[in-house]
Amino acid sequence: MADDDRLTRQQYRQQRSQPTGHDTQEQESPTAEPSASRQAYAAENNRAVEEAKTKRLARKLNWAIAGLVVGIIIVFLILFLTP
Template sequence: MADQDRMTRQQYRQQRETVAPEEDDVPDAAASRRAYAAENNRALEEAKTKRLARKLNWAIAGLVFAIIVVFLILFLTP
């Protein structure tokens, strides 16, 4: 009985093509959600990177200013 129900890969592919050719036209909802999530994650990551870069730029500017102030104090005090 199990041998009668078995089919070759070629027969299975032919059956899949005849049974559901119109299903390929409909976009996969899960794939669409995954694509949206990936795009959303990429946008969030980009925003976080820009925010971190801005903070690091301010930290570097502050350190440069502090170094200049220290050198001025050391060289200008008698």
């Protein structure tokens, strides 16, 4: 394969998105629909995974903040209550 034959991803997508005379019938067929639904499913799945990770991180940060607050309170109690 020569270097001239190689396409970047963007060029390949543009080439695929431009309909030609014989491709218009194929694009109107129902086979184009699953591709769109797969992309929608993948986008929804990625969003759900991202949401779950965000919630998990928020929970961990809340526990860390609570631990620090308790630690600060204990240090102040030790400093003020010891003679």
